[in-house]
Amino acid sequence: xxxxxxxxxxxxxxxxxxxxxxxxxxxxxxxxxxxxxxxxxxxxxxxxxxxxxxxxxxxxxxxxxxxxxxxxxxxxxxxxxxxxxxxxxxxxxxxxxxxxxxxxxxxxxxxxxxxxxxxxxxxxxxxxxxxxxxxxxxxxxxxxxxxxxxxxxxxxxxxxxxxxxxxxxxxxxxxxxxxxxxxxxxxxxxxxxxxxxxxxxxxxxxxxxxxxxxxxxxxxxxxxxxxxxxxxxxxxxxxxxxxxxxxxxxxxxxxxxxxxxxxxxxxxxxxxxxxxxxxxxxxxxxxxxxxxxxxxxxxxxxxxxxxxxx
Numbered sequence: 264x265x266x267x268x269x270x271x272x273x274x275x276x277x278x279x280x281x282x283x284x285x286x287x288x289x290x291x292x293x294x295x296x297x298x299x300x301x302x303x304x305x306x307x308x309x310x311x312x313x314x315x316x317x318x319x320x321x322x323x324x325x326x327x328x329x330x331x332x333x334x335x336x337x338x339x340x341x342x343x344x345x346x347x348x349x350x351x352x353x354x355x356x357x358x359x360x361x362x363x364x365x366x367x368x369x370x371x372x373x374x375x376x377x378x379x380x381x382x383x384x385x386x387x388x389x390x391x392x393x394x395x396x397x398x399x400x401x402x403x404x405x406x407x408x409x410x411x412x413x414x415x416x417x418x419x420x421x422x423x424x425x426x427x428x429x430x431x432x433x434x435x436x437x438x439x440x441x442x443x444x445x446x447x448x449x450x451x452x453x454x455x456x457x458x459x460x461x462x463x464x465x466x467x468x469x470x471x472x473x474x475x476x477x478x479x480x481x482x483x484x485x486x487x488x489x490x491x492x493x494x495x496x497x498x499x500x501x502x503x504x505x506x507x508x509x510x511x512x513x514x515x516x517x518x519x520x521x522x523x524x525x526x527x528x529x530x531x532x533x534x535x536x537x538x539x540x541x542x543x544x545x546x547x548x549x550x551x552x553x554x555x556x557x558x559x560x561x562x563x564x565x566x567x568x569x570x571x572x573x
Contacts, residue, residue: 387417395426399559401566406430422450425457429560432464433567440464445479453482455489459496459523466530474530475499488516492523502527506540518549522561538570 394409410427413420421427421443428443444461448454458479465474478497484490488509495505502524509520525541528534544550544561551558565571 383416387413387420390416391420391424391426394430395556398426398430398563399556401563403430403433403563403567407434422446425454425460426556428457428460428464432460433563435467437464437467441468448479448481453484455481455484455486455493457481459493459526462496463526463530471530486516486519488512488519492519492527495523495527496530502536502540506543514547514549515553515555518544518547518553518558518561521547522557525564534568538568541565542570 390409390413394406394413397403397409398406407427407430410424410430414424414427424443425447428440428447431437431440431443441461441464444457444464447457448461451457458481461479462474462477465477468474469477475497480497481493484493488505491505491508494500495502506517506520506524509516521540521544525537525539525544528537528540541561541564544558545565549555549558550561
């Protein structure tokens with residue numbers, strides 16, 4: 264039969280469909296993969312799960328085969344470049360484990376980067392990564408310069424830049440640090456640690472009592488150690504009890520208990536007790552081996568205070 268479809272004969276239509284269909288399906292697979300990544304990070308940003316110690320999201324495991332599909336080299340290389348940090352293996356392992364401080368840019372920045380959005384967004388993500396690296400190396404001033412550059416390039420990033428708030432704390436820029444953490448909590452009202460860090464900044468500005476009056480209330484943290492730390496900062500408590508409660512627990516729990524016990528003492532101007540517990544956090548197995556950003560922070564804290572031994 265020689266029926267027509269539009270301006271093409273049936274045979275021509277069939278041949279065109281046969282040759283174009285694989286390309287269409289391939290593009291569909293690529294955009295489906297991008298959507299999976301975007302959906303995963305959006306979900307984690309909204310629930311803050313990406314910032315918790317041990318979360319095993321099934322989506323990456325389920326779609327792991329997409330990484331080995333026949334994506335164009337430029338697309339695959341671009342995707343790899345986004346995740347080529349020491350934590351890049353999370354995309355390749357079947358059971359990834361996310362630490363609290365894994366993810367760096369905002370969801371909008373990730374979407375721009377994946378879909379070839381504007382160059383400023385991609386450069387902002389790179390600046391954040393440089394800032395985090397500089398902080399880990401003890402260059403706090405350099406880290407703030409990179410975080411500020413990221414905001415200049417992409418103002419959307421400021422609402423998610425908790426890393427900048429941490430750096431500002433160690434530069435004694437407490438008012439700016441408190442503002443950064445308050446912005447962060449406004450975006451994520453379940454962020455326990457940003458609430459605590461806002462308190463730490465404001466305790467230096469106004470004193471402990473006023474900082475507690477201004478305390479940012481947030482949702483329930485799924486981590487027992489951070490629930491106890493939050494309650495201690497919010498209502499007052501005994502840091503020694505916090506450490507004792509988790510001294511026989513998981514390595515990350517003991518680390519966080521020691522770190523926040525030390526930070527609590529610092530807010531109380533008790534330098535010796537602060538030093539003891541923060542150095543204990545540094546010297547703990549988790550503090551020594553983990554790639555957690557907060558493990559690096561404990562070391563930076565000791566460096567900024569010129570602490571070397573208990």
